[in-house]
Amino acid sequence: MGSDSRFLGLAYVTPYIIGLLIFTAFPFLYSFYLSFTDYSLMSEPNWVGTKNYEKLFTRDRTFDKSLKVTLIYVFSTVPLKLVFALFIAVILNYRLKFINFFRTAYYVPSILGGSIAIAVLWRYIFADTGLVNMALAVFGIEGINWFGDPTNALFTITLLRCWQFGSAMVIFLAALQSIDKSLYEAAWIDGANQWQVFRNITLPLxxxxxxxxxIMQTVQAFQEFNGPYIITEGGPLKSTYLLPLYIYEKAFKNFEMGYASAIAWVLFAIVMVMTVIAFWSSKKWVYYAGDKRS
Amino acid sequence: MSVTTPEVTTATSGLTAHQLREQRRAKISATIRYVILAAVGLLMLYPLIWLIGASFKTNSEIFANPGFIPSEPTLDGYIKGWQTSTPYTFARFFWNTFLIIFPKVLFTAISATMVAYGFARFEFPGKKILFATLIAILLLPNVVTRIPQYLLFRDIGWLDSFLPLWVPSAFAGDAFFVFMLIQFLRAVPRDMEEAARVDGANSFQTLIFIVVPLLKPAIISVCLFQFMWTMNDFLGPLIYISSVEKYPVSLALKLSIDTTEAFEWNRILAMSVLAITPALAVFFIAQKHFIEGISSGGVKG
Known part of the structure; x- marks a missing residue:
């Protein structure tokens, strides 16, 4: 639109620029600064160099445990959830009756997402005499100590997030439905079986x-807070004490803002490294059809 | 054992036998698919069905049988849960939630639409860098900015108010929504906008009278998602809201766990049912927009 000033577009994005500076860019840099201080709300921040980071990596047992638990959580939850979401999306992609009904039913848990009410429900479902153990008893299986046993507790939160596979599934399904059907017909004529078709046509596309x-699920999983905070309260034996819980407690319970910022930056660095690796490796395995921009 | 039967009986025509076998195989695999779908559907929905049923049970029955139909239905959980152990009822907490959601949804819709329009329809200096920041925010874990944001809101005296919970959204702070609207706008042809400009409308009039009506489905999706996410938000209120009279539903629910859980389970379950009701109601009224919103936001990315 030739007659417009070249700054007109800038006027429309001004709210974003203001918000970006005040609520993201400044806090982002300031937390990096804080991570090198001993700021504790009571006194002015004093520069302490890399002391916070040294303590984190050499003397803080809680951090070690929390980091380990976080990595286990992310690397088990994300693949499980995505494989399950893709599996269901592939089944729904056959022209079945009631597909809309199933799609809706599967999406409902995602809508309720991280709500506290659902975390509460999870506590009741996995309690010693809760729904799951009662259901197991019906089949004569002995109940499992979900929250008392450190190896099981984290898994209940993984299950909660896998239960919310709906939004990932809806995205997969939309992609599957947009695949050109003639590609499949050609493969069938060539005598390929279902698995070969899936492996060589569907998956690359x-x-x-x-x-x-x-990427989205990984970034999200690293920030999991509501689940462990409500369901297991980080326990037992800190087996569900994910890094966001640790940061929250340091920052808003103990008011060790400097130290908490250092933990937050470690978490950020991990997420960033993973994202960079994902983007870098994507050139090798992500297939972009012809003219697709982005 | 009956697999060979069709071949024998229809041996007169080899083709038919083959077709029959194919048909049977198709039928079997369709059945398997339906069985899987139904089983998964049950796993998805049964916890929610159980939740609703259990909220009408007596406390002694909740952990006694896995069925969802209460043997002696009671409204006890709802009546006593609603009263809470605080001087306020849940009516107050729902009202507080509304006071956060309403400005947040409204100003998200306005700011995200404006900004998306700017990005999708104009060239301006620095556009590439700004667009890159949008993607970066999408991937930035909130934990990094949370502490300084808290200090900022403390310094301007906004702690224990609803402002920190919605003001950042009024500056198009939720990059996901801006991104979603940009993707949507890119797919919309510019013909009508150009015609309006030729007829003498300025860019703002074009935005209001042409673009907004075209974007309506996407804007509705944005509002729905923002409604849902705000309804579910827990960490934000946990950090910023300290007095009980300002608690939204999510905090109130956590409070009732802490104060009554040891024995009054049905109150907590009843209030949990009420807490998810607005989100469920909105979803069922407008589910088309959810599915479309999430598919377009993701796939075109």
Whole structure:
């Protein structure tokens, strides 16, 4: 639109620029600064150099445990959730009756997402005499100590997030439905079996959405807070004490803002490294059809 | 054992036998698919069905049988849960939630639409860098900015108010929504906008009278998602809201766990049912927009 000033577009994005500076860019840099101080709300921040980071990596047992638990959580939850979401999306992609009904039913848990009410429900479902153990008893299986046993507790939170596979599934399904059907027909004529078709045609064509889901779910999983905070309160024996819980407690319970910022930056660095690796490796496995921009 | 039967009986025509076998195989695999779908559907929905049923049970029955139909239905959980152990009822907490959601949804819709329009329809200096920051924010874990944001809101005296919970959104702070609207706008042809400009409308009039009506489905999706996410938000209120009279539903629910859980389970379950009701109601009224919103936001990315 030739007559417009070249700054007109800038006027429309001004709210974003203001918000970016005040609520993101400044806090982002300031927390980096804080991570090198001993700021504790009571006194002015004093520069302490890399002391916070040294303590984190050499003397802080809680951090070690928390980091380990976080990595286990992310690397078990994200793949499980995505594989399950893709599996269901592939089944729904056959022209079945009631597909809309199933799609809706599967999406409902995602809508309720991280709500506290659902975390509460999870506590009741996995309690010693809760729904799951009662259901197991019906089949004569002895109940499992979900929250008392450190190896099981984290798994209940993984299950909660896998239960919310709906939004990843809807994205997969939309991608599957947009695949050109003639590609399949050619493969059938050549005598390929179902698995070969899936492996060699479907999977390569949906790598862009696999990539998208993988990144979004990973970033999300690293920030899991509501689940462990409500369901297991980080326990038992800190087996569900994910890094966001540790940061929250340091910052808003003990008011060790400097130290908490250092933990937050470690978490950020991990997420960033993973994202960079994902983007870098995507050139090797993500397939972009011809003219697709982005 | 009956697999060979069709071959024998229809041996007169080899083709038919083959077709029959194919048909049977298709039928079997369709059945398997339906069985899987139904089983997964049950796993998805049964916890929610159980939750609703259990909220009408007596406390002694909740942990006694896995069925969802209460043997002696009671409204006890709802009546006593609603009263809470605080001087306020849940009516207050729902009202507080509304006071956060309403400005947040409204100003998200306005700011995200404006900003998306700017990005999708204009060239301006620094556009590439700004767009890159949008993607970066999408991937930035909130924990990094949370502490300084808290200090900022403390210094301007906004602690224990609803402002920190919605003001950042009014500056298009939720990059996901801006991104979603940009993707949507890119797919919309510019013909009508150009015609309006030729007829003498300025860019703002074009935005209001042409672009907004075209974007309506996407804007509705944005509002729905923001509604849902705000309804579910827990960490934000946990950090910023300290007095009980300002608690939204999510905090109130956590409070009732802490104060009554040892024995009054049905109150907590009843209030949990009420807490998810607005989100469920909105979802069922407008589910088309959810599914479309999430598919377009993701796939075109």
């Amino acid at each position: 949906i790598t862009p959405v696999i990539f998208f889901n993988l």
